[in-house]
Structure formats: structure tokens, C-alpha cells
Amino acid sequence: MTFRNIFLAIGAALAAAAMLAIVQPAQAQSSVRPETVADNLSFPWSVAFLPGGGYLVTERDGLLKLVSEDGGQTVVPGTPEVFGYGQGGLLDIALSPGFESDGTVYLTYSQGSPEGAGTSLFKARLVAEGSGYRLDGGRTIFSGNNRAYGGKHFGSRLAFAPDGTLFMTVGERGDRDRAQDPARHNGSVLRLTAEGLPAPGNPFFAEEGLKPEIWSFGHRNPQGAAINPATGDLWTVEHGARGGDEINIPRAGRNYGWPVISYGRHYSGRKIGVGTSKPGMEQPVHYWDPSIAPSGMVFISGDRYPDWRGDLLVGALKGRHLARLHLEGDAVVSEVKLLEDLRERIRDVRQGPDGYVYILTDSDKGKLIRLLP
Template sequence: MRRPWRRKINPSNIRSAHAGAAISVAAWLLLHAASPAAAQEAREFSTQAGAVRVETLASGLEHPWAVEVMPDGALIVTERPGRLRVLRDGKLSRAIDDVPKAAATGQGGLLDVALDPQFATNRILYLTLSARGDGGYGTVLVRAALSEDEQSLEEVKEIFRMNRFTRTGVHFGSRIAIDKDGSLFFGIGDRGESERAQDPRDHAGSILHINPDGGIPASNPNRGGTGGRAEIWSIGHRNPQGIAFDPKDGKLLTVEHGSRGGDEINNPLPGKNYGWPVITYGKDYSGAEIGEGTAKEGMEQPLYYWDPSIAPGAIAVYRGSMFPEWDGDLMVAALKYQLLARLERDENGTITGEERLFDGEYGRIRDVIVAPDGALLMVTDEANGAVLRVSKAPTQ
């Protein structure tokens, strides 16, 4: 059995794409040219691709969770307590009205935002959030339209609700990746009850796949309902909080939290089982062993794993023009060690190495996406959270 590429290091040495909306690079650069205030906050860092510049586009956000680029270059940002806001010309809007109420408990709240591929004409977006319901809390996915004046959401409709709510306040997932046909892939964690990830009739611990109206795509492995829930694409996931397609080859990639060690990158395929909690490269927080080891017939190996954990929050595939040296590499936002991990891939897509950026400089990095001009956008999951832009440093 092929073993995954891994990152295993001494803890004492640790600190040493969503699918974007179409937008012209010219419009992006015009809207996000650094203001004098932003320029004062800009910092430079050395990387293997040369010097990069990090600018703070906005601060004062309360635990921002996700950022997306709108067609005119403005940004739309979620805050976990339940607010959705627009960032344009360096100014944050007030909270948008009529956003569905999120249950901001534990790790839950308003989570991801993704823009429909036709957002420029239909104004449709998708949100994931934790909601209160029978039995406690669970993950739901909502479809809505942003009003022309950006003051409110319209035509709000819940198109997915997980089938078993519980009182636990952890492992809700849940990024969204939109396929080229407009269908939605997203993950839900095991909700802190690990055995649920092995039950194909339980949405917890799964990657799910639905149509934009909430219907079931023909490609789903359980569409007939005989082997498990029709919405489920793959099972055996602990807490997948990052999901993205590679724009070049359409490959679906996820990143998920392990326990004490065992954070994983996977390529979820229909009907496959990714092992949690039967196999894992991590241990329980008590130090006890989990499951049956690191491999078992019928269960998939990760493409890559970390030991110790970095607590990954999001994943993006770099296919931009600003950093040609990074073409095809994976960008992973990390919470625990407050960094951005760049994973090098060869021409076959195999992960061959890792570079760690911004260690501890900006706090918990929750999201990362590739902007239309090839810059990276990140948000920091802090009480005074920020939106950051990573670009090439000016040459002297």
C-alpha cells in the first residue's frame, strides 16, 4: 500500500480554491491598490519564491470565517457570530440584513460563503452555518440572493439540513466547493462523536454533494438510497474544514482536522471510506491510541498528513499568475500554529515538500483563497480579526 507523504517534526522546532467569481485583473487592482493606511500596515517576508508583501485590507472583524471575491472586486466576508459583510474600497459595510440566524455555540456559527458561478447576473450565494433544531445543533446549507444594493439577502431557502442534531458544539465542518456543473460539495465533521463518521446513513463525518436546488446529483454513489444517504459522497472524515477543486484538472481536495496529530489532505472519491476513527495517524488527546492503526483494507490513505497537528482551516490550489513558482501548489490555512502552509507538488500532483509562512505573525489563519490577480487573500479567526492580502513585494 502506498504510504502518504507526511510532515512529522519535533514540536520544539515548530515555530522556527474556493471557486472564485469571474473578475478582470484590472478591476481587482483598481479596487485594492494599497491606500496610504494599508501601506503603513504592509509587511514583507522572505519565502522560497522571494519576498512577499502582506497588507491588512480590513480589521475589526469578529472571528471572520470566510472571504470571497465579488465580480466588481469587492469582498464578501462572514463573521462567526452571524454577520455577513461587504468590504469595498477599504470600508466594511454594516451587517447585511436577513441572514439566517446561526447558532453561535462552540465552534459553530455562520461559517462559509460561496458565490454561484453566475453570481454576476443572478446574485445567488450559498452559506453554511450551525443551526438549532430538534436534538440540539447541526450544520445546514442555505441558498439566497444578495440584493442589488447589498443591504439584504432575498429568496432565502435552506437546501440542506443534516439528519441528526446533537448537543455537542464541535466539528460542524464546513467549506463549500462548487463544481463546474454548479453542484455543491461540502463537508461536515463527526460532531465530536467519532463513530458517526463510519455510518453511511449519518451525514456527520462525510463529504456531501448536492445540486444547487438541494437535489441529488446523478453521480452520487448512494443516489438510489440502498447503500447510505443519497447526499453522501464519501465517509470516514473527522472534521473537514477545507475543500477546493484544482482548476487545472478538476480534482477535489479536502483538508481535515485530526486529533493529536493526523491532520489530513484527501482526494475524496465517490463511495470511498477515509478511515476515521478506524485508522488515523493521530492519537487521542489523552495520548491513547485510536482505532486499529494507520491502515486497513478498504480504507483510503491520505495524500499527506501532519504530526503534530497544525489545525487546518482551509485549502486552496494555487493557479495564479503572480507567483508562477507556486503553480499547482496547495495553500493550507492553519489555526494552531498560526501559519500558512505551502505544499509543493510535482507534475503528477504528488506532494513533495512543505514551506511554512507567517508563523505566529497574524494569529489564527482561518481561510485562504487565490484572488483573480494571483494574490492570496486570508482571514484571521480572532476577536479582532482581519482580511489580509499576500502579493509580490515591490522590487527595488
């Protein structure tokens, strides 16, 4: 082993020790009281907030719901046809940065084809119709080539960057090796224009044979994405296998290691790849072992929760809690489990324009819940 490789191995071991040390719980936490806004939602996946009040909630079976302040629900027609199997269906929703003037809505979904299902992006305008809304002029503006049969690992979250480009996370569909191939969308973070085209400045924009939409690769199943308001950087959270759930800060052209390196193991108990590190592959900001099955994530701002300002919240599906991560710069220094008494799988977590935190619970009788400080 060369001196350089010894140095890298020691550095990786120290980084791993540091990441394990930071999971000690914070000494103080704010109490919150969950208040149900709406219930009887069918496996809700994502929520967006309308400027005039009310909520748009995606349900995995393909419906988009308008939820009123009093919890009433109506269907918003015009959504794409989804491949509704396993983890597939209607997934994330995001309003355009200029929504108040253009009314544009973006949806991710699992799109079927003879070659299998992949992760796609749909764009439409939300227009008033009677006492509700419908989607008008909808079209699929991007279709991933992460196509496979079966119903797992589609991703997928959306996050608008400060420059107006759109990040989209894409799962590797269980086809592990393709996450290491930038000619495939499997296991990648994409950076797109508002029309679903590759954003100028992407790392593989001019590389023949590689996908110009790709921003970073080597991910497994990233189901959370958020822009850190302190830095403008994208953060993501992704599912590991048996252990090894990760928080990453995806950088242009970087390889995040799956399935060559991981802090987890295969479900069979076998070792994944070469271990926890390899030169040329990035280390996570934070990882969980055992797995919590992370999904939505949000950075907290404003004054509703003074103790939480600047913290990162991550929903846990398997863990059935809300993880509150206290940050110092880009480092996670402590972690607290919240809402364990709910005993609910938490699919999404957002901060609304009113400053309150909202969560979606993942079940056939899912709920939209507001957290009162």
C-alpha cells in the same frame, strides 16, 4: 496473516514513510508582504469576491459583512439564525458559478433544533439596497442529520465542481462512530445540486437506507475544500485529533477511515482505532503530526506568484502559519511555512479575481489580509 494482508501492511508502511519524507522544506520560497484590507472583524470565517469589487465576509456570530476596497464594513441583512456556540455559527460562503446573472449566494451554518445542532446549507439572492446589499428570498435548502449537542466539528466548506454540482463538507460533531455510517451525514463530503438535492450519480443514490447526498465518508472535521484546476478533482483538508490532520482527494463511495484509522492519537494519548491502515479504507495524500489545525485551502494559479503556480496553500489555526505545499501530480513533495511572524490563526485562504492571495485571521479582531509578492 494472509499474504494479501502482509502486502497491504507493507504498502501502508511505505506510504506512511513517503508522507513523512515529503515534509522537508522547499529550497526556495517567494517572499510576500501582508497588507491589511480590513480589521476589527469578529471571528471571520470565509470570504467571497464580488465581481464589481468588494468582499463578502462571514462572521461566526452570524453576521455577513460587505467589506469595501477601502476597508469599510456594512452588515448584509437576511442571513439565517445560527446556533452560535463553540465552533458553530455562520461558516462558509460561495457565490454561484452564474452569480453575475443570478446573484445567488450559498452559506453554510450551524442550525439548532431540539435534537441538537447540525450543519445546514442556505441559499439566497444578493440584491442592492441603498449603498449596500441584502439577502432576498433566503431559505435553507439542506439540513444535515449530523445533529448533536455541544459546539464542535460542524465542518464546513463549499466548492463548486466543474459540472456545476456543489460539494459540501460536514463534520462528525464529535460523534466518532457515526462517521462510519453512510446513513448519517456525520463526517462526510456531500455532493448536491444547486437546489440542495442529492446530485445524480452519487454512490449511494439508489441504496435504501443510506444518504443519497453522501459522496465520501469516514472524515472527522473537514474545514477546507478546493477544486484542483489541473484535474477538476475535489481536495479536502480535515482536523485530526492529537496529530493526524489530513489532506484527502475524496472519491465516490470511498471510506477515509475516521475513527478506525488515523495518523494521530486521542487527546488522552490513547491509540485511535486499529492504527494507521486497514483494508478498504483510504490513505491521505498528506498528513501532519503534530497537528497544525488546518482550515481554508486554495490552489494557486496565474502570474502573481510565479514560484507558487500549481502549489496548494493551507491555513493553520493552531500552527499560526500558512502552509505552502508544492505538488507533483497528486503528491506533496515539499512544504514551507509562511507568515509565521504574523502569529495569527489563519481561518481562510483564497485567491481573488485580481490574482492576489487573501487570508482571514481568526480572532475577535480578525483581519482580511492581501499578500503582496
